[in-house]
Amino acid sequence: MEKDKYIGICKVGEKGQIVIPKEARDMFNIKPGDSIIVLCDKQKGIAIVKSDVIESMSDEILGGDNGK
Template identity: 60%
Template sequence: MKAKRETNGKYMGSVKVGQKGQIVIPKDVRDMFGISPGDTLILLADSEKGIAIERYGVFDRIADAILSGRAKEVYPDYSEEDSIRFAKAVKSIDDEDEEK
């Protein structure tokens, strides 16, 4: 893997998709974001905007804020119903992980 890491907290590199569709998150990036084996990550995909990966805990905190009545504060451009649906979907990911 060829990578370029800058000192200002940015990283650019490439990864290859393996036979099973898996990628390896480079160690520098895992260290940068505190990602450890067994952590849950959320993958968001939009056919026009691309793919994003984030730690579950980030979305868990957002979901907690939405479900505590702060939906408009967190996502002012979305309806409260859409925000609550999103928060419940995030929480269901944690429920699925606990069942495994």
């Protein structure tokens, strides 16, 4: 598989927690303590996005520094 793509499997624990596979964490530079956003659509499924991606998108849309 290409370096910019990854497919992995996560198990859901008793408390509803999942572990993001190391390869995916490395690909997106996800570190302990980082915030992620869970996007859900009953028809399309679940997506996990690192919050700084959404912040940079909002900065671009709003044309500012997102209140910082």
